Amino acid sequence: MASPSTFPTCIYTKGLPLLTSPTLNPHASVGKWLLSTSSLVFAMVHIGGVTRLTKSGLSMTNWQILGSRPPLTHDEWLIEFERYKTFPEWEQRQSMTLDEFKYIYYWEWGHRMMGRFVGVVFGGGWVYFTWLHRPSYTTPVTAPTTTFPILASIQLPKNLTSAIPPGYQSRLALLFAMGGTQGLVGWWMVKSGLGDDRRGDRNEIRVSPYRLATHLGMAVATYSVLLWTGLGVLSHPVDSYVASASASAKANSTAATTTVAYSEKVGLSMLQQYTKNLTPAALQHAQRTRIGVVSTVGLTGLTILSGAFVAGNDAGNAYNTYPLMNGQLIPWEDMIDPTKVPQWRNLFETTATVQWNHRLLGTCTAVSALGVAGYGLFAKQGGGVSTTPQVRRGLIALGTAATAQMSLGIATLLNYVPITLAASHQLGSLVVLTCGIYTAHSLRYAGRSVVSKVVVETGAVQSLVGVRSGGGGGMQKAAVMSKVSSI
Secondary structure, eight states, X not given: OOOTTHHHHHHHHHOSOOOOOTTXXXXXXXXXXXXXHHHHHHHHHHHHHHHHHTTOTTSOOOOOTTOOOOOOSHHHHHHHHHHHTTSGGGGGOTXXXXXXXXXXXXXXXXXXXXXXXXXXXXXXXXXXXXXXOOOSXXXXXXXXXXXXXXXXXXXXXXXXXXXXXXXXXXXXXXXXXXXXXXXXXXXXXXXXXXXXXXXXXXXXXXXXXXXXXXXXXXXXXXXXXXXXHHHHXXXXXXXXXXXXXXXXXXXXXXXXXXXXXXXSXXXXXXXXXXXXXXXXXXXXXXXXXXXXXXXXXXXXXXXXXHHHHHHHTXXXXXXXXXXXXXXBXXXXXXHOOTTSSSGGGHHHHOXXXXXXXXXHHHHHHHHHHHHHHHHHXXXXXXXXXXXXXXXXXXXXXXXXXXXXXXXXXXXXXXXXXXXXXXXXXXXXXXXXXHHHHHHHHHTGGGSHHHHHHHHHHHSSOOOOSSOOTTHHHHHHHHHHXXXXXXX
């Protein structure tokens, strides 16, 4: 078990790890399953983007809950092709050959079946871990922890009955419902491009931009919740199970050393003990960094939704210059179409407005990511340590990914949206989102719920690092308490 003086050193140098070994985390297999499922959703979104870019989305004109096999014989392909010809899109694509139809059909069929495969992986895993799989041991951890000695202090429950951590069943039910709804939303979106009301369209027939944005938004939301839940499960013992510390140990009380005292049993998890050990300045720095990261994640989500409207209106093939649009920074004359009633429809249906919105949100996201990365990595913290190695890696990744994503978006625009660049740009948006979610999760020790728990358990957030003996410690406690009340 780590000594009192070792505890802060372990956390500051090695961070708050994700426990992927069943020896240290009885829920590790659940976390790996959730992250694997999130990677499938990641791939699903990418395949959906390529399906849209290849204009394959309206090739399948019917929908079945369990799916269906593709045509296998030449006659079956002819029947499917003839069915496609009875819908509006064929009137604008009459030069299409049977081989070209097969190409777009396979993209749409693969996208739909991929969705069902994800559902089977998630649903099957949920049943397995709920009813069949049990933790492999029922005693506190005794495994070697030479790389991270403080892990030996985690007190795991002695009678775990499920591999799924307490409180996670409701979130899994929510994820299952989101996945099922996503399939229904997908068909609802496709139907918007199949109706007879589209036969009078002079422009290229496409699905409703509103339904496309809903479909993409649901997918991104499902991916985000899956990712956050998987990270939470892999860190559950660190976050939730009580960590004990050895009896009090004293160091020399000098200007250059720290006096640290622990109780024999501390009713706090390792995560909460880390928060307890932060100085007021370091805690404030972590909280501000967390606010910046969460804001960046929100901006990333809005930018992704605005990109759906760019795709739905084919707005990327206009104003292919940067930073000006038609020689102007803001092309006011092109952004308002007086024939659209009500006028708010211009925000989502007018080409210039839709593209300008996406440019603005993308720029704000990149600036926000770079700003919070700079603040989190380089701002002075009053002599305290507030960012773990995981947070530092996340901030670097977030700033780098957001910069690369903005550059990729500009390149896609300037080159008139080639499929390769456009698909990479959509994939890049999920990379930025992933970096943001990972960093926000790594900063969870600065969240309100954690800090409040520390206040309840200890009566104050005491800084055990850099606290001078005497009255100075009381002043720091008062400062932290006033700050905590405003979180």
